[in-house]
Structure formats: C-alpha cells, structure tokens
Amino acid sequence: MITMKDIVREGHPALRQTAEEVQMPPSQEDKETLEKMLEFLQNSQDPELAEKYKLRSGVGLAAPQLGITKRMFAMHLTDEKDDLYSYGFFNPKIVRHSVETTHLEGGEGCLSVDREVPGIVPRYKRITIEAETLENESVRLRLRGLPAIVFQHELDHLNGIMFYDRIEGYEDPYKKELPTL
Ligand code: UDB
Ligand code: ZN
Numbered sequence: 067m068i069t070m071k072d073i074v075r076e077g078h079p080a081l082r083q084t085a086e087e088v089q090m091p092p093s094q095e096d097k098e099t100l101e102k103m104l105e106f107l108q109n110s111q112d113p114e115l116a117e118k119y120k121l122r123s124g125v126g127l128a129a130p131q132l133g134i135t136k137r138m139f140a141m142h143l144t145d146e147k148d149d150l151y152s153y154g155f156f157n158p159k160i161v162r163h164s165v166e167t168t169h170l171e172g173g174e175g176c177l178s179v180d181r182e183v184p185g186i187v188p189r190y191k192r193i194t195i196e197a198e199t200l201e202n203e204s205v206r207l208r209l210r211g212l213p214a215i216v217f218q219h220e221l222d223h224l225n226g227i228m229f230y231d232r233i234e235g236y237e238d239p240y241k242k243e244l245p246t247l
Contacts, residue, residue: 075178080135086135090156188234
C-alpha cells in the first residue's frame with residue numbers, strides 16, 4: 067500500500083514537470099497505480115488506518131506526487147450535500163469553466179508540502195471536465211465547490227504547478243532587488 071514515504075516532497079523534479087498523456091486503453095500497471103492512489107486516499111480518511119500508518123487525511127493525489135510523471139490522479143471526498151466524489155482519472159481536462167472564482171477560506175495545503183503556506187488560492191467556482199475513468203469510461207462531469215477545487219489542485223500537479231504559485235503576491239512584495247548604483 068501507498069504510505070507517506072512514497073509521496074515525494076517539494077524539491078523533487080517530478081513536481082515541476084509537465085506529465086505525459088497516458089496511452090488509452092491504460093496498461094494494467096497504470097490502472098493498478100491509480101487504484102492504489104485511490105486506496106491511499108480512502109485509507110487516509112479511515113481514522114484507525116490513518117493513525118496506524120501515520121497518513122495525512124488526503125482528498126486528492128496526483129501521479130507526479132509518487133514521482134510518476136503521467137497524467138492521472140485520484141480524488142476522494144464528500145461535498146456539503148454528502149455526495150461522494152470518488153474517482154480515478156486518466157488524461158483529465160477542463161473543457162469549460164466559470165468566470166467566477168472561489169477559494170478555501172484557510173488557504174490550501176499539499177501532501178507534498180510539509181509546511182504551512184498562508185494565502186488565498188483562487189480557483190474556478192464551476193468547471194466542466196472530461197477524463198477517462200478507472201472503469202474505462204469517457205466522462206464529462208460538472209463540478210462545483212470543493213470537488214472543483216480538488217480537481218484543479220490535482221490538475222495543476224500534472225502541469226508542474228504548486229498551489230502557492232497561484233497565491234497572489236506570494237513572491238514577497240517587500241522583497242526588492244537592490245538597485246545597481
Ligand atoms: C489534501 N486535504 O489532501 F476544505 F473536509 C489536503 C491536505 C494536504 C491538508 C491533506 C484537505 O484539504 N482536506 C480537506 C479540505 C477541505 C475540507 C475537508 C478536507 N490535499 C491533496 C493534495 O495535496 N493533493 O495533491 C490538498 C488539497 C488542497 C485543496 C485541494 C486539495
Ligand atoms: Zn497537492
């Protein structure tokens with residue numbers, strides 16, 4: 067099973083690369099990897115297993131976070147209406163999005179980032195996505211709120227983007243180059 071030691075951290079090159087499309091139909095190996103990623107998220111949300119294996123409670127995990135630069139990720143969460151969003155996606159993309167944005171009130175974190183980074187991460191409030199699923203289906207889904215935020219955070223990992231890249235003024239606004247005299 068996947069545990070925290072399998073998850074690469076900031077500084078690993080896989081987190082800054084553009085991941086490669088997964089060939090369709092996916093190989094047995096790619097499917098098994100994605101299944102294990104989904105299983106990690108489920109385990110991490112099980113209080114007993116999380117405690118036993120010291121797992122941070124995760125809602126999404128992208129292949130580059132395992133050092134695998136392929137376009138696939140898993141998400142597993144329930145929204146405010148208690149609807150379950152549990153998916154393994156291959157080659158996910160956003161085909162339409164709202165102009166309106168949203169954000170998590172407390173900012174975002176990341177399983178690959180072992181520090182708190184303060185700041186608001188703007189995300190599209192509503193997205194329409196297309197992907198191939200673990201069940202070999204092409205899907206087109208509309209997501210909003212938290213599921214949409216998780217999808218965008220994971221899609222960013224496939225493009226080498228970290229959440230703090232999107233925090234406005236994250237590059238310290240007080241940090242100024244010394245003028246050359
Ligand atoms: C997470 N979890 O899994 F708003 F019920 C984060 C960690 C890094 C804190 C474990 C999380 O944000 N959970 C959460 C958020 C809510 C309500 C709730 C649970 N990730 C996944 C990750 O790093 N994937 O690469 C970070 C999230 C930040 C925004 C979306 C993904
Ligand atoms: Zn992340």
